[in-house]
Amino acid sequence: MMKYLAAALLSALMISPAMAQNCCAKKGGQEKSCSRMIQTNVPERPAGQQDMLAFRAPKLQTVRIGIIGLGMRGVSAVDRLSVIEGTDVVALCDLHQDRAEKSNAILEKNGRHSAALYYGSEDAWKKLVERPDLDLIYIVTDWQTHVEMAKYAMEQGKHVAVEVPAAFSMDDIWTLIDTSERTRKHCMMLENCVYDFFEMTTLNMKNKGLLGDIVYAEGGYIHNLEEFWPYYEGDWRMDYNIKHRGDVYPTHGMGPAAQILDLHRGDKMNVLVSMDTTPRNLPAYLEEVRGVKDAKVANGQHTMTMIRTEKGRTIFIHHDVTTHRPYSRQYNVAGTKGYASKYPAEHYAFAGTDLKEAGMPAVDDLSTHSWVSPEMQKELYEKYKHPITRELEKRAKEVGGHGGMDFIMDYRLIYCLRNGLPLDMDVYDMAEWCSLIPLSQISLEHGFAPVEVPDFTRGAWQRLQGYHHYMIGD
Ligand SMILES: NC(=O)c1ccc[n+]([C@@H]2O[C@H](COP(=O)([O-])OP(=O)(O)OC[C@H]3O[C@@H](n4cnc5c(N)ncnc54)[C@H](O)[C@@H]3O)[C@@H](O)[C@H]2O)c1
Known part of the structure; x- marks a missing residue:
């Protein structure tokens, strides 16, 4: 009888058994005691791995950048990043040769040297990411490629900036968190708004x-x-x-x-x-x-x-x-x-x-x-x-990018990397x-x-108090 009732409840709620088993697993706050709440799996932080809250990487005098994805959004990133002081756009990658060459022309227009170009295959980007002379991989490709590229880049010792949205499944979100925590590399989503x-x-x-x-x-x-x-x-x-x-x-x-x-x-x-x-x-x-x-x-x-x-x-x-x-x-x-x-x-x-x-x-x-x-x-x-x-x-209004906010986003990314913030x-x-x-x-x-909604910090969400833009001296 009990088995029948449980099955009837599951079907009424249309919850898969795997999810239903997790329902109400935790006790505590008002929301958590809700009998209908669905929970997703929260992987345990591997032993020895620490969170990335307020993480500071060593200062970079010049941020050496490789950009992957030079479509509608990517070309404007090339333009913005090559007018910010303290950047060096070293390498560019796209599926298409003409897009890579067009971006090199933008670098030239902005008085920068030509970048090394990678194109012509779905995994040419890996060669770019493996270069030892890069600090930051800036990813502006379609949604399905973001996680693989960001993970590989961190594993190759690079910081990552990835266009929105960075990840689309819970597994992929946890993969990026774990990779960032394990490699001690920044993984920032390029949210301009x-x-x-x-x-x-x-x-x-x-x-x-x-x-x-x-x-x-x-x-x-x-x-x-x-x-x-x-x-x-x-x-x-x-x-x-x-x-x-x-x-x-x-x-x-x-x-x-x-x-x-x-x-x-x-x-x-x-x-x-x-x-x-x-x-x-x-x-x-x-x-x-x-x-x-x-x-x-x-x-x-x-x-x-x-x-x-x-x-x-x-x-x-x-x-x-x-x-x-x-x-x-x-x-x-x-x-x-x-x-x-x-x-x-x-x-x-x-x-x-x-x-x-x-x-x-x-x-x-x-x-x-x-x-x-x-x-x-x-x-x-x-x-x-x-x-x-x-x-x-x-300056943001002069350089542009959605009225200037894109420039401010890139400027802040470079400023924080250069100052170890x-x-x-x-x-x-x-x-x-x-x-x-x-x-x-x-x-x-x-x-x-x-x-x-899981606590992605796995217990550290109260350590910092209040949102803060870090500045030199902080
Ligand atoms: N923040 C914003 O305001 C904003 C605005 C527009 C787009 N975006 C985001 O920017 C990203 C790109 O969007 P878009 O409009 O430029 O798309 P798009 O299709 O115009 O450009 C994607 C580019 O990635 C390249 N690419 C795809 N797979 C590749 C691979 N394996 N190796 C190398 N290059 C590869 C394609 O050739 C293409 O040139 C998306 O994540 C999108 O959501 C953000």
């Missing part, structure tokens, strides 16, 4: 106490990719969206939310639940543009993921790459004293008295229910501009932000069930 101007200003406002305690953060990737689909090498992005359900591109939304909530620096994600809309526009596109009738598309039209943290705060992340609507990263942050909202227009709202305390003028007409005036907002931008933005924004984003940030990909899929495929 954390450096955008409004997000940096808002982070600085939070650091200065203007927003009070953050209680909620929202983010997402809303971008109709119709005009881009034909240009991805070998159709990799369409292929992934057709085959995979879940939020397959969560890091642009997660990055700024995670930093303002101090994830694994005093708080951590505990549980997520996802829900999605039946895909409509992508099957229609496939029929109209490619003549594919009744295309089976796994990815939902709009995927929403709700997350609750250990400190009882919430995160809401969106993904939609097919609806005909304007671009948005849905950046909204609520604190006990203020609210920031970026899309469709940038706005702040504050409890009126707080601005008086901060010494700002003309606050009498403010309330928590209305946005601050455009004049007030201009003053706030200036007063609370993040020190990194203040230092770099002019912890990087702005560590391997656990990569893990947390990418984990929405497999975990949202599990939630969706098990009746929108709650899924536990």
